[in-house]
Amino acid sequence: MITLAIAGKPNSGKSTFFKASTLIDVEIAPYPFTTVSPNVGITHVRTKCVCKELLGEFCGNCVRGERFIPVELIDVAGLVKDAHKGRGLGNEFLDNLRRAESIIHVVDASGSTDADGNIVNIGSHDPVEDVAFFEEEIRMWVFGIIQRNWRKVQRRIELEGAKAERLLTEQLAGVGITETQMKAALSKTMKTANGDVKNWDDDALKTLATHVVEESKKMLIAANKMDIAPKEFLERLKALDRIVIPCSAEMELALRTAAKNNIIKYLAGDSDFEIIADVTNAQRAALERMRRLLREFGSSGVQECINRAVFDLLDHIVVYPVEDENKLCDSVGRTLPDAFLMKRGSTARDLAFAVHTEIGQSFLYAVDARTKRRLSADYALKNNDVIKIVHTR
Ligand SMILES: Nc1nc2c(ncn2[C@@H]2O[C@H](COP(=O)(O)OP(=O)(O)O)[C@@H](O)[C@H]2O)c(=O)[nH]1
Ligand SMILES: [Mg+2]
Incomplete structure (x- = not known):
């Protein structure tokens, strides 16, 4: 949720x-x-x-x-x-x-x-x-966490050649940021900060904190x-x-x-x-x-x-999974029983996983209940789609 x-x-x-x-x-x-x-x-x-x-x-x-x-x-x-x-x-x-x-x-x-x-x-x-x-308080909170861990991050980039986005995502577990969001924050910071990530100074880290907040909160x-x-x-x-x-x-x-x-x-x-x-x-x-x-x-x-x-900040859409694409109901006859909030860009397979892990794993194809057309696993869901998922189990 x-x-x-x-x-x-x-x-x-x-x-x-x-x-x-x-x-x-x-x-x-x-x-x-x-x-x-x-x-x-x-x-x-x-x-x-x-x-x-x-x-x-x-x-x-x-x-x-x-x-x-x-x-x-x-x-x-x-x-x-x-x-x-x-x-x-x-x-x-x-x-x-x-x-x-x-x-x-x-x-x-x-x-x-x-x-x-x-x-x-x-x-x-x-x-x-x-x-x-x-906004400054939130930014300084994130900056504090980055700064506290920075020596460790620098060392691991140098010694292990570890990726900055992975290390920083780990270090910022307390903020709650995904690796994809961290990657975006790093690449925005690179546009203004000088030099290699491992040599960044406090100013660059403050910029990074700003982008971390923008991406994740x-x-x-x-x-x-x-x-x-x-x-x-x-x-x-x-x-x-x-x-x-x-x-x-x-x-x-x-x-x-x-x-x-x-x-x-x-x-x-x-x-x-x-x-x-x-x-x-x-x-x-x-x-x-x-x-x-x-x-x-x-x-x-x-x-x-x-x-x-x-809908705007988190860019989610609404999708209705059904089991009967004609009556738009589930197996016990409830009409449009569920409405799921999915990130825009999610696929038919993502919806299957959201319904149930097993349904995701045994996904065969989906059906658009409006057009009755078959949809492949990587079909990008649209707002208000009504979707039947066909699976093996
Ligand atoms: N006039 C007005 N007063 C409000 C409104 N919302 C909250 N308050 C009042 O603002 C005070 C603080 O509210 P509260 O919800 O406890 O604030 P919190 O400390 O941010 O959780 C209370 O006296 C509320 O009745 C509103 O929309 N209009
Ligand atoms: Mg309160």
């Missing part, structure tokens, strides 16, 4: 974001696995299910045509200034970041928390500063507290060369809680809701205030953060 981390300074709204995204209505997921541990939970990406298009009716595994696919979410402890020097940065923090393929950086766009996360008046702290500071910015944020702050954040999504974790939490309690009809990511219970005047006023915000911003932004992290 894909793992996303929510990180940022204290009081930016990380835990609220976590609670909101992992609070799941039984409509979306009728199984009780929403919270794995206090700070690890299950959230979902939302996508249009292919059932209506292909079968003319809803499949029963989506909510009126909206498909929710699980993704793991980690609420990482607050990152404070100079954390990389050991201040407030415990092992748990590092372990959480290591596991995440992508980071949703929750920024307090209202400017009501200072650099260390203390509460101040709205608009008195510039959230743009938090972005640079956070794709980030987007959740400009949180949009409900109280000065417009100017939101605009300045949006002008950054990053994916910036205005959001209100608190509003999303309120809406999902109301939906769970059957007060409103609302699906995560919706741009509106319907009140379906008797509510007090105070409740109605609060709900109408939220409706205005939803209309103004298009949504609460929380679902969009999850979706864009998975």
Whole structure:
């Protein structure tokens, strides 16, 4: 399963974001696995299910045509200034970041928390500063690990002729980077750094750290507290060369809680809701205030953060494996039972392995359920493909 981390300074709204995204209505997921541990939970990406298009009716595994696919979410402890020097940065923090393929950086766009996360008046702290500071902390953390191991890496390149990408991937196991990502980071660094890898100085290693972070921890910015944020702050954040999504974790939490309690009809990511219970005047006023915000911003932004992290930052697509290419069901007749998130570029064989190792090992060919055409093992999957896998066992 894909793992996303929510990180940022204290009081930016990380835990609220976590609670909101992992609070799941039984409509979306009728199984009780929403919270794995206090700070690890299950959230979902939302996508249009292919059932209506292909079968003319809803499949029963989506909510009126909206498909929710699980993704793991980690609420990482607050990152404070100079954390990389050991201040407030415990092992748990590092372990959480290591596991995440992508980071949703929750920024307090209202400017009501200072650099260390203390509460101040709205608009008195510039959230743009938090972005640079956070990225610098992550970069310095990675640089510290590279620097600590550098002598060893140099020696092994010299004595054993070992490949830099392999050695560095091993040394950076605590960061969580693949050899392919490391190779990309090294080749980007080579464009600006002088000389041979084994002679690189601290400046070159800092550049390497920057590229390591870029390759292995794709980030987007959740400009949180949009409900109280000065417009100017939101605009300045949006002008950054990053994916910036205005959001209100608190509003999303309120809406999902109301939906769970059957007060409103609302699906995560919706741009509106319907009140379906008797509510007090105070409740109605609060709900109408939220409706205005939803209309103004298009949504609460929380679902969009999850979706864009998975589909844009991590470049994943949705693929539906089926056993019957005509009825689009599995062996017990469940229609479109599974939706898999696969990295773009994954093949039909990769999908077979994702379904089950044995199915991957005994893969013969695949069938495109739309065209009924045979697909070879190295067929590159497309978004919303419905695929039957034919195997020997
Ligand atoms: N106005 C507003 N307040 C929020 C929002 N999200 C979180 N907060 C508030 O910000 C404070 C810190 O939230 P919390 O989730 O504990 O932050 P964390 O320290 O980053 O985990 C709490 O008082 C929240 O109610 C939001 O979208 N809008
Ligand atoms: Mg928290």
